[in-house]
Amino acid sequence: MTNGIDRRRLMKPRIIVTRRWPDAVEHILAERFDTTFNRGDAPLKPIELKAAFQAFDAILPTVSDSLPASLFPESDSRTRIIANYGVGFSHIDIDAARAQGIVVTNTPGVLTDCTADIALSLLLAVARRAGEGERQLRAGEWAGWCPTHMIGAKVTGKTIGIIGMGRIGKATAKRAHFGFDMDVVFYNRSKVDDEETRAMGARQLPTIEDVLAEADFVSLHCPGGAANRHLINAERLAAMKPGAFLINTARGDVVDQAALVAALESGKLAGAGLDVFDGEPVVPEGLTRLENVVLLPHLGSATEETRVAMGMKAVDNLTAFFDGKEVPDRVV
Incomplete structure (x- = not known):
């Protein structure tokens, strides 16, 4: 029984991965978290991204996912961390994240x-x-x-x-x-x-x-x-x-x-x-x-070694955050 205890604290954090990531990284995400994957690998629609803020503890976007202020909930967002897959984060409205108290991380160095x-x-x-x-x-x-x-x-x-x-x-x-x-x-x-x-x-x-x-x-x-x-x-x-x-x-x-x-x-x-x-x-x-x-079709980081390393950076950021530790690659 879990009387008097928030059951969500006893469950794995619920996260959504907006695009396909390397298999090795997806395997680790599936083990550590309650993970929803985008198996079709088509970019999520704005309405789907907006809904994700109410349904998931973490959103794992890429540069192909635009997260403007209009998609952030006005209050009471379930999402507590956006673990971006990439160094650049101009596709995320940082001010909106800060206003909601949402942590944003990136994946520097490895690419x-x-x-x-x-x-x-x-x-x-x-x-x-x-x-x-x-x-x-x-x-x-x-x-x-x-x-x-x-x-x-x-x-x-x-x-x-x-x-x-x-x-x-x-x-x-x-x-x-x-x-x-x-x-x-x-x-x-x-x-x-x-x-x-x-x-x-x-x-x-x-x-x-x-x-x-x-x-x-x-x-x-x-x-x-x-x-x-x-x-x-x-x-x-x-x-x-x-x-x-x-x-x-x-x-x-x-x-x-x-x-x-x-x-x-x-x-x-x-x-x-x-x-x-x-x-x-x-x-x-x-x-x-x-x-x-x-x-070229945005191939800058497109090697097996780099794309896996980027994913593992995101995993490390998520793990640290949900363990209550200092997040290595915090932007906000």
Whole structure:
């Protein structure tokens, strides 16, 4: 009998996982919690996400799940923690969570290397026209080698500009400098002066415009959300060096996509490499029809090791929270 005792405290916390996660992580979640999985793996509708706040102790969303203030209950939310699967959390209204006393966590650190690898993959692919070349070959249109065929841009020895010198920004800069002898300039809101940046000879410049003016390749590694929406707009694209390249593995809303299309069509920019888009999974036709753009379907963290590690970060955050311990990766 449990007279006088809240029975819910004796039960496993009830959680919902909004998308399919790696099997190894789902197995652990099923063991530790009363878990509802989205076996169909289709994004939940807003009405389903809204209902989840009243039905579950924890919601485990991904970047594909928008949680604006309108979905949060006005009071008495059953949900006590949102354990986000990913580093970025601009899809979650943090103020609404704070007002409801809901803890929000993320999964930092474990996707740094793989996202930096994708940034360099995009940089190399767009500079050397690898996407164009593969499309031409697969279409049976390649007529054979000739001296003027599909001339691209040299990468080695050029200057890379990093916008946002956090974990991923540093990892990308390190690959560019030590792998391709690139000079590194960067912009970051706070001062960055550590062994990593000094070893690369990286120079912090006072404004984004200063970085854009010097860099042959600009790689974005800043947070998304309202504060940085269209951080790279028409004016800043115009401030880039003629013939420069833009790489984005951060968040799609950081770039004004219409302005980017215009800069690419005009020849102001030589090309762009994009792993993220504003309003995913929709990609503007203006981008898909351009040959000088390499487009990837948000593959930054898409390795088995990283996706499992992200899931285990979320498991650790949930376990600590429900055990009454300090949450490792608390955002709110």
